[in-house]
Amino acid sequence: MSVLDVSDLRVLLPAADGLQPAVDGVGFTVGEREIVGVAGESGSGKTISMLALLGLTPPGARVTGSAGFGGQDLLALKGKALRDVRGRSIAVVFQDPMTSLHPMLTIGRQLTEHVRHHLGVSKRAALDRAAELLDLVRIPDPKGALGRYPHQFSGGMRQRIAIAMALGCSPDLLIADEPTTALDVTVQAGILRLLDRLRTENGLSIILITHDLGVLSSVADRLYVYYAGRIVEAGPTSNIIQQPRHPYTQGLLNALPRAESGLTPIGGTPPSLGAVPAGCAFHPRCAFAEASCTVDRPELVDGLACPINPLVSS
Amino acid sequence: MSLLQVKDLQVSYRRAGRPDVLAVAGADLSVAPGEIVGLVGETGCGKSTLARACLGLLRPTGGTVHFDGAPVTPLGRRARPLAQRRLQMIFQDPFASLNSRRRVGAQIGDALRLNPSPTTVGEWLTRVGLPESAAGRYPHEFSGGQRQRIAIARALAAQPSLIVADEPIAALDASAQAQIANLLVDLARSEGVSLLFISHDLAIVRQIADRIAVMYLGRVVETGPTAELWDTPAHPYSSALIGAVPRPDGLHRLPDELPGDVPDPASPPPGCRFHPRCPVAFDRCATEDPPATTWQGHTVRCLLHTEGEPLHAVS
Numbered sequence: 001m002s003v004l005d006v007s008d009l010r011v012l013l014p015a016a017d018g019l020q021p022a023v024d025g026v027g028f029t030v031g032e033r034e035i036v037g038v039a040g041e042s043g044s045g046k047t048i049s050m051l052a053l054l055g056l057t058p059p060g061a062r063v064t065g066s067a068g069f070g071g072q073d074l075l076a077l078k079g080k081a082l083r084d085v086r087g088r089s090i091a092v093v094f095q096d097p098m099t100s101l102h103p104m105l106t107i108g109r110q111l112t113e114h115v116r117h118h119l120g121v122s123k124r125a126a127l128d129r130a131a132e133l134l135d136l137v138r139i140p141d142p143k144g145a146l147g148r149y150p151h152q153f154s155g156g157m158r159q160r161i162a163i164a165m166a167l168g169c170s171p172d173l174l175i176a177d178e179p180t181t182a183l184d185v186t187v188q189a190g191i192l193r194l195l196d197r198l199r200t201e202n203g204l205s206i207i208l209i210t211h212d213l214g215v216l217s218s219v220a221d222r223l224y225v226y227y228a229g230r231i232v233e234a235g236p237t238s239n240i241i242q243q244p245r246h247p248y249t250q251g252l253l254n255a256l257p258r259a260e261s262g263l264t265p266i267g268g269t270p271p272s273l274g275a276v277p278a279g280c281a282f283h284p285r286c287a288f289a290e291a292s293c294t295v296d297r298p299e300l301v302d303g304l305a306c307p308i309n310p311l312v313s314s
Numbered sequence: 315m316s317l318l319q320v321k322d323l324q325v326s327y328r329r330a331g332r333p334d335v336l337a338v339a340g341a342d343l344s345v346a347p348g349e350i351v352g353l354v355g356e357t358g359c360g361k362s363t364l365a366r367a368c369l370g371l372l373r374p375t376g377g378t379v380h381f382d383g384a385p386v387t388p389l390g391r392r393a394r395p396l397a398q399r400r401l402q403m404i405f406q407d408p409f410a411s412l413n414s415r416r417r418v419g420a421q422i423g424d425a426l427r428l429n430p431s432p433t434t435v436g437e438w439l440t441r442v443g444l445p446e447s448a449a450g451r452y453p454h455e456f457s458g459g460q461r462q463r464i465a466i467a468r469a470l471a472a473q474p475s476l477i478v479a480d481e482p483i484a485a486l487d488a489s490a491q492a493q494i495a496n497l498l499v500d501l502a503r504s505e506g507v508s509l510l511f512i513s514h515d516l517a518i519v520r521q522i523a524d525r526i527a528v529m530y531l532g533r534v535v536e537t538g539p540t541a542e543l544w545d546t547p548a549h550p551y552s553s554a555l556i557g558a559v560p561r562p563d564g565l566h567r568l569p570d571e572l573p574g575d576v577p578d579p580a581s582p583p584p585g586c587r588f589h590p591r592c593p594v595a596f597d598r599c600a601t602e603d604p605p606a607t608t609w610q611g612h613t614v615r616c617l618l619h620t621e622g623e624p625l626h627a628v629s
Contacts, residue, residue, distance in 0.1 A: 041487060041488060041489050042487050042488070154575045154576075155357065156575065157575070184356040184357050184514055185514070185515070185516065185555065185558040185559050185560075185569070186356060186554060186555065186558045186571070186572040187356075187575075188558065188560070188569070189557075189558040189560075189568070189569035189570055189571045189572065190571045190572075190573070192560070192568060192569060193568050193569075193571050196568055211487075211488040212488070212560070213562045214517070214559070214560035214561060214562040215560050217560060217561065217562045217563060217564050217565070217566070217567075218560045218561070218566065218567055218568050218569055219566070219568065237564055237566070238564035238565065238566065239564070240564070241562055241563065241564030242563070242564040253562060255488070255489065255491075255492040256517075256562050257492075257515075257517040257518045257520060257521045258562060263492040263495060263496055263518075263521050263522075264492070265489065265490075265492035265493040265496060266489055269457075269459075269489070269490075270489065
């Protein structure tokens with residue numbers, strides 16, 4: 001039973017020369033108590049496809065497709081119906097906790113506002129709930145923390161507070177967009193352990209967006225690899241990490257600092273919005289590209305969008 | 315003979331109405347000719363302050379910095395001493411370190427004029443993977459990775475013997491990080507230039523450095539050859555840093571957590587500065603400041619490695 005079922009999602013963003021596809025027909029599912037990883041370089045459409053689900057695309061953007069969530073199609077929701085889902089059933093944590101927390105409001109105020117709005121509880125009950133949440137994400141002295149301001153906390157603590165805020169209305173799904181990218185590895189380890197614990201103990205489903213396959217390897221159950229607005233490979237994390245099938249996924253793995261391979265960057269740069277090559281978008285950077293790759297756009301078949309399949313040893 | 319020799323360096327920042335912050339509190343570090351040293355540590359441990367003091371951009375409160383045998387004099391109103399021009403730098407933010415109002419060629423040309431050299435601006439641009447036509451363009455016309463290439467060309471064009479690079483890849487996209495790290499290291503090796511590579515990312519440093527120095531709260535707590543330090547870290551903090559690096563092996567192993575935050579450098583804990591977070595701390599750690607000792611080629615500041623038979627590496 002999946003919590004979220006997205007199919008054929010397309011997002012067109014306004015550019016200088018008309019609407020350009022930033023997300024070009026992607027589909028994914030998130031199961032109960034599942035951590036789903038979304039990997040890819042910046043500009044590959046990972047973030048914008050999640051924002052589209054929540055109706056947070058910039059003005060002028062066009063979103064098509066369907067996104068089944070709790071018996072509704074998220075993309076068909078408008079106004080109050082959308083606001084009721086956003087922040088309550090689906091919550092988001094962004095990369096930089098300093099931009100998601102208001103610098104001039106106390107932690108207590110920020111942790112109770114949406115809880116009171118969505119759940120209609122009293123101020124006292126909301127504050128008690130906020131202290132519980134801070135305790136859940138392991139903020140020392142939760143009651144005292146309610147009266148303090150974001151700048152009085154370290155980066156890792158701020159991200160924990162942002163996660164506590166997201167958990168305020170007991171959401172079914174948490175979208176975490178690069179939640180550890182700005183943090184030190186020691187702090188990142190704590191946040192990853194927290195996400196894993198929220199999944200096992202609180203039954204939360206999580207979409208974890210990051211370019212770091214090391215992070216995804218440690219917590220994600222399944223992966224979707226984005227390239228230029230499309231999904232090029234999908235499957236269980238261990239399969240993809242240990243035996244990547246798409247040349248792009250292999251390139252991402254080789255660019256990671258690992259003892260065996262060292263740093264082998266992918267040549268070239270990802271295409272920009274509106275300048276996606278014809279055929280397979282990856283072909284100009286692909287070592288295995290053939291003539292057909294420049295013409296035919298590969299569809300995702302059996303978790304792989306590469307008809308040549310050059311990496312499977314026969 | 316070390317090219318860069320830092321001894322018991324202390325740097326403090328003054329704060330109005332509050333006690334000074336000792337950001338670097340007695341750090342030792344050396345870089346040999348042609349060597350690539352990686353300096354790692356968490357945010358706020360004093361890495362950048364140490365780098366700036368090595369370059370003479372900050373005036374140390376105590377201790378010494380020697381470059382090529384001569385003390386590094388802090389930058390003042392006059393021009394830098396000629397000898398120190400062989401000490402070059404690359405900063406984290408390529409958007410801030412290049413002059414946005416001057417053409418790229420003019421900025422690299424400045425560096426070329428520092429030392430008589432037969433090379434040209436075009437050659438340097440080619441060597442860092444940019445077209446020669448880039449010389450006539452302005453920094454804003456380039457991406458972050460390309461700007462960092464320009465900064466590398468500018469630093470190398472001055473024919474340095476040591477480059478201090480402070481988080482040179484942290485501000486770049488994931489795909490550009492490996493490219494820029496490789497470029498910098500390859501050029502440093504081919505030119506025989508020493509490199510002090512400062513980063514919070516131990517996984518990257520492990521790939522490129524000959525030797526790693528681990529910094530915690532203003533001190534270098536361990537230095538050692540890269541492979542040995544990664545495989546058998548002697549200091550519990552080095553061990554914690556290595557354990558926290560997520561492994562891309564598909565085995566669903568959660569990285570190890572190091573509880574607590576780096577303490578405020580204005581009021582460091584007594585004794586060993588790491589003891590409040592240390593998983594293997596014992597009572598003496600709270601009172602005794604560990605001296606630097608040598609253990610199997612590592613230099614380490616930890617009481618576990620000071621007396622009698624050295625204990626085995628903490629795992």
